Amino acid sequence: MDSRDSLWLEQLRDPDAPAARRALAKIITLLESTRPDHRERAGLLLDALLQRSGPTTRIGISGVPGVGKSTLIEALGLHAIAQGHRVAVLAVDPSSTVHGGSILGDKTRMERLSVHPRAYIRPSPSAGHLGGVASQTREALLACEGAGYDVILVETVGVGQSEVAVAGMTDLFVLMQLPNAGDELQAIKKGVMELADLIWVNKADVDPVATTRACAQMSGALRLQAGLRGGDAAQVQPISALKGDTLAQAWQGVQDWLAQRRADGRWLARRQRQNRDWMWERIHRGLRLAFEADPAVAQQLPDISRRVLAGELASSTAAARLLALHGV
Amino acid sequence: MDSRDSLWLEQLRDPDAPAARRALAKIITLLESTRPDHRERAGLLLDALLQRSGPTTRIGISGVPGVGKSTLIEALGLHAIAQGHRVAVLAVDPSSTVHGGSILGDKTRMERLSVHPRAYIRPSPSAGHLGGVASQTREALLACEGAGYDVILVETVGVGQSEVAVAGMTDLFVLMQLPNAGDELQAIKKGVMELADLIWVNKADVDPVATTRACAQMSGALRLQAGLRGGDAAQVQPISALKGDTLAQAWQGVQDWLAQRRADGRWLARRQRQNRDWMWERIHRGLRLAFEADPAVAQQLPDISRRVLAGELASSTAAARLLALHGV
Numbered sequence: 001m002d003s004r005d006s007l008w009l010e011q012l013r014d015p016d017a018p019a020a021r022r023a024l025a026k027i028i029t030l031l032e033s034t035r036p037d038h039r040e041r042a043g044l045l046l047d048a049l050l051q052r053s054g055p056t057t058r059i060g061i062s063g064v065p066g067v068g069k070s071t072l073i074e075a076l077g078l079h080a081i082a083q084g085h086r087v088a089v090l091a092v093d094p095s096s097t098v099h100g101g102s103i104l105g106d107k108t109r110m111e112r113l114s115v116h117p118r119a120y121i122r123p124s125p126s127a128g129h130l131g132g133v134a135s136q137t138r139e140a141l142l143a144c145e146g147a148g149y150d151v152i153l154v155e156t157v158g159v160g161q162s163e164v165a166v167a168g169m170t171d172l173f174v175l176m177q178l179p180n181a182g183d184e185l186q187a188i189k190k191g192v193m194e195l196a197d198l199i200w201v202n203k204a205d206v207d208p209v210a211t212t213r214a215c216a217q218m219s220g221a222l223r224l225q226a227g228l229r230g231g232d233a234a235q236v237q238p239i240s241a242l243k244g245d246t247l248a249q250a251w252q253g254v255q256d257w258l259a260q261r262r263a264d265g266r267w268l269a270r271r272q273r274q275n276r277d278w279m280w281e282r283i284h285r286g287l288r289l290a291f292e293a294d295p296a297v298a299q300q301l302p303d304i305s306r307r308v309l310a311g312e313l314a315s316s317t318a319a320a321r322l323l324a325l326h327g328v
Numbered sequence: 329m330d331s332r333d334s335l336w337l338e339q340l341r342d343p344d345a346p347a348a349r350r351a352l353a354k355i356i357t358l359l360e361s362t363r364p365d366h367r368e369r370a371g372l373l374l375d376a377l378l379q380r381s382g383p384t385t386r387i388g389i390s391g392v393p394g395v396g397k398s399t400l401i402e403a404l405g406l407h408a409i410a411q412g413h414r415v416a417v418l419a420v421d422p423s424s425t426v427h428g429g430s431i432l433g434d435k436t437r438m439e440r441l442s443v444h445p446r447a448y449i450r451p452s453p454s455a456g457h458l459g460g461v462a463s464q465t466r467e468a469l470l471a472c473e474g475a476g477y478d479v480i481l482v483e484t485v486g487v488g489q490s491e492v493a494v495a496g497m498t499d500l501f502v503l504m505q506l507p508n509a510g511d512e513l514q515a516i517k518k519g520v521m522e523l524a525d526l527i528w529v530n531k532a533d534v535d536p537v538a539t540t541r542a543c544a545q546m547s548g549a550l551r552l553q554a555g556l557r558g559g560d561a562a563q564v565q566p567i568s569a570l571k572g573d574t575l576a577q578a579w580q581g582v583q584d585w586l587a588q589r590r591a592d593g594r595w596l597a598r599r600q601r602q603n604r605d606w607m608w609e610r611i612h613r614g615l616r617l618a619f620e621a622d623p624a625v626a627q628q629l630p631d632i633s634r635r636v637l638a639g640e641l642a643s644s645t646a647a648a649r650l651l652a653l654h655g656v
Contacts, residue, residue, distance in 0.1 A: 039648075046642040053639075135644075142642060272637045279636050282647030287615040290656040308607050309600045311381075314374040314470060316463075319610030320367075328618040 001044050009048055015086065015148035016117055024120060024147045031139040032125045046139060049146025056150045057258060058141065060166040063176030065157060068202045070109040072176065072241040073153055077113045079247055085151045086118045088144035092137050092156045092166050093124035120149055131285070134165035138278060141169060167195040168274055171267060172257060174198045175234075177218065179211040193222065196234045198257065200250060204238035211238045296325040329372050337376055343414065343476035344445055352448060352475045359467040360453045374467060377474025384478045385586060386469065388494040391504030393485060396530045398437040400504065400569040401481055405441045407575055413479045414446045416472035420465050420484045420494050421452035448477055459613070462493035466606060469497060495523040496602055499595060500585060502526045503562075505546065507539040521550065524562045526585065528578060532566035539566045624653040 001009075008023040027049075031042045063069050077087040089110070113119045122144075125136040141152050156166045167173040175196035193199070199218060204211040215236045226233035237253055240246045261267035291297060304322060307313040329337075336351035355377075359370045391397050405415040417438070441447045450472075453464040469480050484494045495501040503524035521527070527546055532539040543564045554561035565581055568574045589595040619625060632650060635641040 043642070043645045043648055047645055050639065050642055139642075139644060271639070275636045275639065275643050276633065278643035279633070279646045279650075282644050283619065283650055284612065284616060286647060286651040286656055287619055287654075288612060290651075291611065291615055305604065305607070308603045311378065311599070311603065314371070314378055314467075315603050315606035316467060316610050317371045317375055318607045319614060320371055322607075322611060323614040323618075326615075328614050 001048075002041055005041055005045055009045070012049075012052075012147045020147065021120065024143060025122075027143050027147075028122060028140045031143060032136045042139070046142055046146075049143055051146075052148075053142070053145040054150060056145045056152060057254075058152045058154065058170040058172070059254065060154045060156065060163075060170035060173040061176065062156050062163050062166065062174070062196075063202070067176045067178055068241060069155055069176060072200075072202060072239070073155060074110040074113045075241040075247055076251065077110070077119055077151075077153060078116070079244075079251055080151045081116060081118045083251070086149045087113070087120075087151045087153065088141075088149035089113070089119070089121045089153045089155065090137050090140055090144070091122070091124040092130075092133055092154060092162050094130050094133065094157070094162045120144060120147075130161055130165060131281075134162075134169070135278075135282070135285075137165075138169045163195055168277065171261070171270060172197050172254060174200055174254075176200050176202050177214065178203060179207055179214040179238075193218075193234070198253065199234050199236045200239040201236065202239055202241065204246060205240040205243055291322075291326055294326050297322055300325055329376075330369055333369055333373050337373070340377075340380075340475045348475065349448065352471060353450075355471050355475075356450060356468045359471060360464045370467070374470055374474075377471055379474075380476075381470070381473040382478060384473045384480060385582075386480045386482065386498040386500070387582065388482045388484065388491075388498035388501040389504065390484045390491050390494065390502070390524075391530070395504045395506055396569060397483055397504060400528075400530060400567070401483060402438040402441040403569040403575055404579065405438070405447055405479075405481065406444070407572075407579055408479045409444060409446045411579070414477045415441070415448075415479045415481065416469075416477035417441070417447070417449045417481045417483065418465050418468055418472070419450070419452040420458075420461055420482060420490050422458050422461065422485070422490045448472060448475075458489055458493065459609075462490075462497070463606075463610070463613075465493075466497050491523055496605065499589070499598060500525050500582060502528055502582075504528050504530050505542065506531060507535055507542040507566075521546075521562070526581065527562050527564045528567040529564065530567055530569065532574060533568040533571055536566075619650075619654055622654050625650055628653055 005027075008027055011017070011019040011023040014020055027045055030038050030045070033039070033042070061069060061073060073089060077089060080087050108114075110121060114121050122140060125133050125140070137154065141154065144152055152170075154166050154170055156162045163173075173195050175193060175198075177199055179201050199222075201211050201214050201218070215238055219233070219236045222233040222236065235253065235257070237250060238246060239250045258267060261270075300322065304313065304318045308315055308318045333355075336355055339345070339347040339351040342348055355373055358366055358373065361367070361370070389397060389401060401417060405417060408415050436442075438449060442449050450468060453461050453468075465482065469482065472480055480498075482494050482498055484490045491501075501523050503521060503526075505527055507529050527550075529539050529542050529546070543566055547561070547564045550561040550564065563581065563585070565578060566574060567578045586595060589598075628650065632641065632646045636643055636646045
């Protein structure tokens with residue numbers, strides 16, 4: 001192993017020291033790099049860090065902008081720290097690839113948590129596509145665990161595929177809702193609701209009546225949906241980042257949910273399935289990249305693509321010819 | 329080319345003759361085969377058939393069981409034939425892989441259309457997984473077009489991924505709804521509604537008041553959704569398979585929608601995108617199969633998988649090792 005990398009690993013052994021925080025930041029930056037030599041170092045570092053991880057809790061938190069994710073994550077993070085945990089906050093922000101900067105996991109939005117010595121906040125990477133962002137966030141998550149953070153909160157916004165990615169890297173996926181959003185808007189979120197293990201109706205203190213009604217409506221819809229699918233219905237809970245008692249209840253709800261899943265084996269099964277899925281995703285990506293980089297393929301691809309686009313060549317025939325050029 | 333295959337192609341030249349129908353059935357059966365020699369013959373046949381296709385219309389039709397798809401498809405098919413078209417009905421039925429038989433595209437459900445000399449009905453293939461069913465249906469669609477059918481109706485049921493597959497092989501995707509389904513059930517279909525270009529509220533004659541209300545509700549939800557996504561809202565139309573006037577209106581609606589899309593270039597762009605996507609899907613599938621069949625990979629895969637499942641080896645590291653064994 002590279003001497004820099006050995007030093008970083010050494011510095012992580014005292015997680016309260018400022019050097020540990022800097023080493024973790026440098027490791028995650030290395031994990032985000034696509035340079036082949038960086039990728040090789042990243043692989044060795046990850047393997048070393050995996051050996052150090054103890055029991056951890058990975059929680060995905062989603063919700064549309066304005067639902068109050070930052071305020072809640074800060075409050076929940078501070079609560080978890082008070083319970084003796086170390087907390088890392090990561091983000092999967094698909095907009096970061098468009099705008100060049102992440103609107104999530106921004107330290108300025110979590111002023112108290114970001115300066116806490118037992119918290120680590122990292123904004124979303126900004127790779128060229130969601131698959132890249134998700135992949136980098138998964139590795140950052142492993143690095144944080146190897147660096148001694150045992151509660152990982154992964155934040156994302158309510159837009160389709162990023163939720164699937166975050167649910168696919170966490171033990172528990174929470175969807176945050178507002179009590180007063182219109183039925184139609186709620187319904188649009190149904191695809192995400194199917195992923196949710198818990199639903200928190202936030203800002204419950206602002207309008208308790210609307211909150212109670214929203215909780216009842218969502219519970220009904222979820223039970224119907226779960227009946228159709230034959231699974232468990234997500235639990236719906238009112239919450240308020242500004243009220244300590246609802247926050248403590250929510251945290252306890254997470255612990256109870258996880259304890260049950262650990263006891264009946266579903267927690268382990270989910271992690272194992274995720275590990276296997278991640279491996280295959282990396283393999284398929286590697287196969288595609290090697291195919292596209294093959295000079296024999298690259299030479300014929302433009303002409304064959306043109307004929308497929310023009311409808312002169314069946315897509316399946318074109319694929320067979322290109323695969324043959326690649327030696328498959 | 330194989331002499332049988334040449335004969336089949338020759339027999340297809342007179343599409344009204346019974347021999348043409350038998351030849352088309354045999355060609356589609358060959359296309360559904362996974363045997364390497366069959367795949368090779370299938371490729372040559374498809375290329376020859378592609379050269380013969382004229383302008384065609386591909387319409388996907390989806391809806392939950394009971395919505396009245398068969399009755400409507402039969403009526404619509406007969407209407408299109410009366411307008412001078414030849415009509416093929418195909419099906420993508422994910423349940424066919426489970427039950428071993430297709431519940432869609434069943435000739436016994438379309439008694440009048442199935443015996444019409446200008447109609448061809450083919451039930452869903454029953455490959456081992458949805459990707460296989462979809463791929464085989466795409467090729468059957470091309471074969472029908474090459475055999476002189478210029479209106480292709482592809483039927484599917486309202487269950488997630490099969491809709492995505494059918495929307496990805498048609499010019500126009502129609503979702504059928506009932507006027508009296510509960511709001512919650514409708515909402516669950518939202519993911520499919522996003523795919524829909526047109527929505528037909530069927531059995532409009534049974535309860536005109538409920539139909540008008542359902543159309544208005546859906547239009548409102550779709551406009552809101554389109555506003556959020558920045559696209560066109562799907563058009564909502566009442567329809568009844570038993571009333572010729574609503575059927576003629578629906579058919580005219582399809583023609584108008586397509587004419588506009590042909591004029592502004594979006595029809596062609598969609599077909600080109602589909603052709604390109606199909607090619608890449610086949611390529612990625614071929615790469616995966618070759619990887620899994622590699623003896624060097626197969627030997628190490630069990631041990632590496634075990635270590636990934638146990639959390640001893642990072643998924644990305646495992647993928648890199650397996651790819652290296654495959655020479656990537």
